Amino acid sequence: MGVDLGLKAPAVSVTSTGKTKFIGNGRPNKYIRRKYKSKRSELGQAKKLNASKTLNDKEQRWMKDQDHKISRKVVDFSNIRNTARTSRKNEKNLHTWSFYRLALFIEYKAKLRGIAVEYVDPKYTSQTCPICRNRNHVKDRNYQCSCGFKTHRDRVAGMNIIHAPVIDGVA
Ligand SMILES: [Zn+2]
Known part of the structure; x- marks a missing residue:
């Protein structure tokens, strides 16, 4: 199983058979953060x-x-025959606490169920075609490749993560 952690969709899980689950919702998250921020500045x-x-x-x-909720759902979606593989999108994200914590929560909950977690190099995972390995730049919600492959753009990274090379774990 591949798990892509991102901002718009907090987690996208794709199994090796192509089953996909979008977990969490980036927009209310962003909305709530903005609400708290403006309240804080008023109070300040x-x-x-x-x-x-x-x-x-x-x-x-x-x-x-x-x-906690997102990581629980990620782990619920996988089963003990899966290895959960995850990437954190870029250097900037890698060092933000919230991505780090979500990855740790997933790893912790997965281990309790005997599911191994591997971290992969996220380079080009959202651009590379999972079928022919061509790289494409995605302009809208649809990923489309000249080989004929097309899918929702947010699934592509999860599909590629299943086969991406492993890097060192969290920390
Ligand atoms: Zn292709």
Whole structure:
């Protein structure tokens, strides 16, 4: 199974038979973060620093809870014959705490069920055609290759991750 962690879709899982599951939703996530941010700045300006801190804690708890839910669903979608393979998209994402934590949660929950987790090099996984290995630039929601292969763009990375070379684990 390949798991692609991203911003728009927090996790996309694709099995070796092509079964796909989109997990979580990037948009409410973004919306809620923006809401908390504007509330925090209001409170900050009014020098209500305690209230601002409480709101920050609440946001952190909410995000952590999301990561627990997403990782549980990722692991529920796989079975013990799968190896869950995941990539984190780019260097910038790799070093952000939220991606790191989601990857750790997936790894932890998978291990409890005897599912091995491998991390792969994400280079070109969202561009390469899973069928003919040509690289294509994707302009809209549809991935289309000159060999005739087409699919939803968010599935491509998950499909390629299943066969991508392994890199070192988290940390
Ligand atoms: Zn192709």
